[in-house]
Amino acid sequence: xxxxxxxxxxxxxxxxxxxxxxxxxxxxxxxxxxxxxxxxxxxxxxxxxxxxxxxxxxxxxxxxxxxxxxxxxxxxxxxxxxxxxxxxxxxxxxxxxxxxxxxxxxxxxx
Amino acid sequence: xxxxxxxxxxxxxxxxxxxxxxxxxxxxxxxxxxxxxxxxxxxxxxxxxxxxxxxxxxxxxxxxxxxxxxxxxxxxxxxxxxxxxxxxxxxxxxxxxxxxxxxxxxxxxxxxxxxxx
Numbered sequence: 001x002x003x004x005x006x007x008x009x010x011x012x013x014x015x016x017x018x019x020x021x022x023x024x025x026x027x028x029x030x031x032x033x034x035x036x037x038x039x040x041x042x043x044x045x046x047x048x049x050x051x052x053x054x055x056x057x058x059x060x061x062x063x064x065x066x067x068x069x070x071x072x073x074x075x076x077x078x079x080x081x082x083x084x085x086x087x088x089x090x091x092x093x094x095x096x097x098x099x100x101x102x103x104x105x106x107x108x109x110x
Numbered sequence: 111x112x113x114x115x116x117x118x119x120x121x122x123x124x125x126x127x128x129x130x131x132x133x134x135x136x137x138x139x140x141x142x143x144x145x146x147x148x149x150x151x152x153x154x155x156x157x158x159x160x161x162x163x164x165x166x167x168x169x170x171x172x173x174x175x176x177x178x179x180x181x182x183x184x185x186x187x188x189x190x191x192x193x194x195x196x197x198x199x200x201x202x203x204x205x206x207x208x209x210x211x212x213x214x215x216x217x218x219x220x221x222x223x224x225x226x227x
């Protein structure tokens with residue numbers, strides 16, 4: 001069964017304190033892994049797509065990496081505006097569905 | 111371009127009532143999805159469609175119905191609403207799998223918050 005697990009559920013960081021969010025997945029064959037950001041009361045906003053182990057993508061203070069079993073979202077020197085829920089999703093090669101994890105709620109304290 | 115438009119934004123239903131959640135897109139995407147999001151539970155796929163006239167069940171389809179008569183619209187129907195259907199509903203679109211996997215992503219609407227009392 002295709003499954004996505006994210007950890008931790010919640011993370012509180014001081015402004016400038018770097019950390020990583022984890023997304024582990026089980027999928028019959030991985031077509032793509034996605035990271036989204038979701039602010040309260042809004043729909044998820046796309047951040048990254050990763051396709052193969054070893055791939056990395058960066059955007060401002062965020063960097064996503066992918067291995068054969070998990071992905072990390074590294075946050076370098078976060079700011080309060082980075083506070084949000086970060087969602088991970090996978091899509092298998094065999095289907096058209098996207099499977100989401102439960103998310104990590106990030107709070108960055110000034 | 112409006113992107114993905116969901117209506118209404120909020121709705122309160124009584125148990126047993128029916129309603130349709132609307133989703134419209136102007137991106138000419140073939141793939142459309144309905145998700146529900148409960149607190150701490152992530153996004154669960156209800157139904158999806160890969161093109162007009164084609165729909166398929168997702169992880170949690172019970173209590174819902176969909177239709178896809180045009181590329182632009184993908185309404186979600188709730189029959190006999192139950193308290194368990196209290197949730198936030200998101201519609202999303204995708205241009206479809208490409209021969210070379212690159213920059214694929216879901217585009218989401220802003221959601222419909224539904225309460226069944």
